[in-house]
Amino acid sequence: SWPINVTIKEVGPRDGLQNEKKLIPTKVKTDWINQLSQSGLRHIEITSFVHPKWVPALADAKDVVKSIQRKEGVVYTALVPNQKGLEAAIETNVDEIAVFMSATETHNKKNVNKSIDETLPVLRQTAEEAVKANIPVRAYVSTAFFCPYEGRTNSENVRRISESLLEIGAYELSIGDTVGTASPMQVEDTLNHLLKGIPANKLAMHFHDTRGTALSNTLKALEMGIQTFDSSCGGLGGCPYAPGASGNTATEDLLYMLHQMGIKTGVSEEKMVENAMFMENHIGKPLPSKALQAHKGK
Ligand code: HMG
Ligand code: MG
Numbered sequence: 001s002w003p004i005n006v007t008i009k010e011v012g013p014r015d016g017l018q019n020e021k022k023l024i025p026t027k028v029k030t031d032w033i034n035q036l037s038q039s040g041l042r043h044i045e046i047t048s049f050v051h052p053k054w055v056p057a058l059a060d061a062k063d064v065v066k067s068i069q070r071k072e073g074v075v076y077t078a079l080v081p082n083q084k085g086l087e088a089a090i091e092t093n094v095d096e097i098a099v100f101m102s103a104t105e106t107h108n109k110k111n112v113n114k115s116i117d118e119t120l121p122v123l124r125q126t127a128e129e130a131v132k133a134n135i136p137v138r139a140y141v142s143t144a145f146f147c148p149y150e151g152r153t154n155s156e157n158v159r160r161i162s163e164s165l166l167e168i169g170a171y172e173l174s175i176g177d178t179v180g181t182a183s184p185m186q187v188e189d190t191l192n193h194l195l196k197g198i199p200a201n202k203l204a205m206h207f208h209d210t211r212g213t214a215l216s217n218t219l220k221a222l223e224m225g226i227q228t229f230d231s232s233c234g235g236l237g238g239c240p241y242a243p244g245a246s247g248n249t250a251t252e253d254l255l256y257m258l259h260q261m262g263i264k265t266g267v268s269e270e271k272m273v274e275n276a277m278f279m280e281n282h283i284g285k286p287l288p289s290k291a292l293q294a295h296k297g298k
Contacts, residue, residue, distance in 0.1 A: 005264045007228045008251060009043040009174075009204065010036055012279070014079055015248055016236030018048065018055050026060045028282050030067040035278060036233060038272035039069040045098060045230075048079035049088035055240060065092035077138065081112050086126050090133055090245055097130050098102070099123045100140035101169070103158045103263065107142060107178070108147035111241040120164055127169040139170035140206065145182040145190060148242050155193040172202055174230055177217065179245045180210025184220035191224045204228035206236060207249045209288065214249040215257055222263075228256060234276035235288035250289035252276055 013033050013177035015022055033046050046068065061078065070076060077096040078089050089097050101119045102108035127137045139281075143150075144158045162173050171269050175190070182190075187205075194203060205221045207214040218229055235250030252272040261272055269291070276292040286293065 002222055002261055002263055003225070003227045005227065005256055005266075006222070007043065007204075008041060008254065008267055009045065009077075009228060010041045010047045010233060010251055011206070011230050011231045011248060012036065012233035012236055012251065014045040014048050014058070015230075015238070016234065016279075018057050019240050019245070020057055020236065022283055023057065024282060026063050026067065029060070029064050032233075032275065032279055033064070033068045035271070035275050037069070037074050039275060040265070040267040041264070042073060043075045043077065045077040045079060046094075048081075049085035050079065050081050062088060062092055065094055066105035079140075080126065082122050083126050083129065083277050086130055086133075086135075088134065089130075094135070096136045096138060097126075098138040098140060098174070099126055099165075099188050100142055101161065101165070102142040102147070102178075103153050103161045104143045104147035104150045107147045107242060110149070111142070111239065116161070120168070123165070124168040128255070131169050137168075138172050138174060139165040139168075140167065140174045140176050142176045142178045142239070143242070144175045145177045145186055146179055148179050148244055155190045156191055159193050159197065159233040162198060166202065167199065172204055172228065173198070174204040174206045176206040177208055177214075178239055178242045180208030180214065182207070182217050183213055183247050184216050187217045188224065191221060191226070195224065197275045200225035201227070204230060206230040208245055208247065209235060209249050210244065211247040215253060218249065218254065218257070233272060233289075234292060235290075236283075245290045250276070250287075250291065252289055252291035256291050 047061040061201035231251040237248035238245040
């Protein structure tokens with residue numbers, strides 16, 4: 001059986017743009033975010049406050065947050081790795097932060113320059129201060145299925161990291177298939193592990209579609225009671241520190257499938273396709289989204 005409603009968390013302006021070689025002007029980013037805000041989305045991850053040398057594509061993070069027109073009812077989130085990131089989030093008054101760590105040592109080290117054991121106290125302190133400042137904390141578990149350096153991830157490690165992140169105060173976990181290798185069977189296995197101790201309403205799935213399995217994995221997660229999914233307008237995305245990673249589930253592809261199944265999202269497919277077209281025109285090459293390409297072929 002399927003849920004009646006699904007929440008979509010748009011990550012295009014962050015995950016989508018962080019790995020783009022072509023530098024997108026701040027004004028284009030903010031216009032895009034403003035359009036995304038008008039499409040019925042309630043959650044948009046708009047940038048990240050990480051070190052600009054590590055992710056040059058988002059070096060204008062503060063300007064982006066300060067320049068957008070905020071729509072009432074939309075939660076604007078920024079990704080942060082530590083307290084310095086949280087300070088920027090507080091200064092720019094974002095509604096929510098998202099912290100992140102990996103379920104595998106090597107990816108964590110390559111991504112944030114620390115071991116898993118060193119990262120947890122940093123995130124704990126960041127989360128505690130965020131909560132004190134009334135900023136809700138979401139947490140990503142990266143490489144939850146596969147690590148580009150270590151291979152297949154042990155689901156027991158995913159469970160352990162997930163529980164730690166809930167324990168430090170995250171209200172929701174986003175379980176990341178960082179390089180897009182998972183199959184529905186692995187999703188079932190990992191979720192079976194997680195759902196033993198964690199309620200479904202504290203879990204979201206963050207699929208990358210590198211091998212075309214993102215929607216199949218979504219369907220499996222829906223069957224298992226998950227009702228929150230991350231996706232990226234146009235199907236942009238990828239972690240610069242995970243070789244082989246490509247775009248997230250395209251938001252408009254996800255919308256098409258869900259709406260055809262009678263599941264409500266509150267998000268307009270038509271507007272999302274327009275938003276994808278807008279960014280495709282700026283990037284200057286076809287984006288991975290199937291719904292966008294189908295629309296252009298009409
Ligand atoms: P580091 O070099 O170890 O940092 O980098 P440090 O703590 O040693 O400090 C060094 C310098 O960086 C200092 O400046 C700090 O102030 C500064 P200095 O004193 O030398 O002038 N610094 C910062 N500057 C700006 N913003 C900050 C910040 N923190 C310290 N927040 C660090 C550690 C975490 C900063 C670095 O490794 C980093 O920025 N990593 C980010 C990597 C990243 O963004 N990856 C992509 C996002 S994760 C992802 O895509 C996966 C996800 O989508 C889910 C999935 O798909 O699985 C979420
Ligand atoms: Mg990602």
